[in-house]
Amino acid sequence: MSDLLLRPTAQSGKVHAITPESAGWSYVGFDLYHLAPGEAATETTGDREAILVLVEGRAEITAGGQGFGEMGDRTCVFEKRPPHCLYVPGGADWAAVATTDCVLAVCTAPAMGDFPVRRLGPEGIEMVPRGQGSNLRHIHNIAMEEREVAGSLLVTEVYTPAGNWSSYPSHRHDEDDFPRITYLEETYYHRLNPANGFGMQRVYTDDLSLDAAMAVQDGDVVLVPRGHHPCAAPYGVEMYYLNVMAGPRRNWRFEMDPNLAWIAERDAKS
Numbered sequence: 469m470s471d472l473l474l475r476p477t478a479q480s481g482k483v484h485a486i487t488p489e490s491a492g493w494s495y496v497g498f499d500l501y502h503l504a505p506g507e508a509a510t511e512t513t514g515d516r517e518a519i520l521v522l523v524e525g526r527a528e529i530t531a532g533g534q535g536f537g538e539m540g541d542r543t544c545v546f547e548k549r550p551p552h553c554l555y556v557p558g559g560a561d562w563a564a565v566a567t568t569d570c571v572l573a574v575c576t577a578p579a580m581g582d583f584p585v586r587r588l589g590p591e592g593i594e595m596v597p598r599g600q601g602s603n604l605r606h607i608h609n610i611a612m613e614e615r616e617v618a619g620s621l622l623v624t625e626v627y628t629p630a631g632n633w634s635s636y637p638s639h640r641h642d643e644d645d646f647p648r649i650t651y652l653e654e655t656y657y658h659r660l661n662p663a664n665g666f667g668m669q670r671v672y673t674d675d676l677s678l679d680a681a682m683a684v685q686d687g688d689v690v691l692v693p694r695g696h697h698p699c700a701a702p703y704g705v706e707m708y709y710l711n712v713m714a715g716p717r718r719n720w721r722f723e724m725d726p727n728l729a730w731i732a733e734r735d736a737k738s
Contacts, residue, residue, distance in 0.1 A: 469682075470671075470680040470682050471691075472693075473682045473690055474486065475685070475688055476500075476688075479502065480502045480503075481502065481507075482509070483687070484498060484499060485499050486498040486689065492693065493653045494653070495620065495653050495714035495715055496713065497575075497577065498573070498576070498689065498712050499511075500574070501574070502570075502571055503527065503566035503569070505566050505569065508563060508564065509574075510561070510562070510564075511561070512562075513557065513579065515559075516576045517557050517577060518556040519576075519588065519621050520562065520574055520575075521551050521552075521572070521610065521623070522539050522542070522553070523572065523573050524540070524542050524545050524570065525540055525543070525567075525569050526540035526541070526566070527566045527567060527572060528564070528567060531561070531585050532557070532561070532585040533560075534585055546708065548627060550589050553587070553588040553589040553593075553623075555584075555586050555611070555617055557579060557584065573710055575710075577618075577621045577714030578619075578620050579620070580619030581618075581619035583618055588611055588615070588617055589610060592615070594608075595607065595608055600738070602632050603632060603633050603636055604632055605634045607625070610623040611624075612624055613718055613719055619718065620715075620718055621714055622718060623713075624711045626708070626711065628699065628701045630704050630705050632700075632701055633698060633699065634699040634701070634707065635698050635699050637698075637732050638697070638725040638728055640694065640722060640725075641721065642693075642694035646719055646721060647719075647721055649721050649722060650717060650720065650722075651715040651716055653693060653714060653715060654691075654712065655689055655691060655692070657709060658686070658708070659707075659709070660705055660706070661707075663686040665686070665704065666683045666702065668681065668683060668684070668702070669684055669697065669698070669700075670697070671692055672696055674695075696725050
């Protein structure tokens, strides 16, 4: 199994704990909690900022000394309702106490700038289509660069219909040369419907010095340190993923695989 493919380490509690140190990079962190009613998750952000995403279920949330009440309204992520999310700046404590079975994602990156604790959703998040034909997918932009709500973090949800491709045509963002391209590390947290299905993700560089093809299961995380990173949802299996990106600057600029760029050019004309 590729070192880029991370399976959950437990069935409950903190099931993913990805730090820059464990991933071998500098910016992105990703934790995931599975909580039963009454169970709690608490963390201190320190020199990092966080975006909490209620993937499934509900929890009472406090952060930075403020109470935000019960957040979350998706029993299943594939209900596709906009997620309840909360931004927590550096130097703040937060706590989540589950009121139902709950899946809580904690997306982190270095704290930059001065941003307050605030709700990021569901208000202000709409589902938008991207691509066409068997490349169609549907996006919840939680905190992309057009929303000036964080110093480092870029976070989005993507739903890929069964039989379709996603993060395609293949693209990379692994150089710090703005505005041509930006350096952004990235994690993919995958969910599948039905859960006993599988999806595919490939991570590869132009020179193929990195070339890993992975069969992802429900709940897996894929690390993208560099290179292109397309996904595919097999016939009969719907794919969801939660993306976390961060780098030296909060801009998403990418270059496509030169062998596949013609697809985007053709689609732009149609």
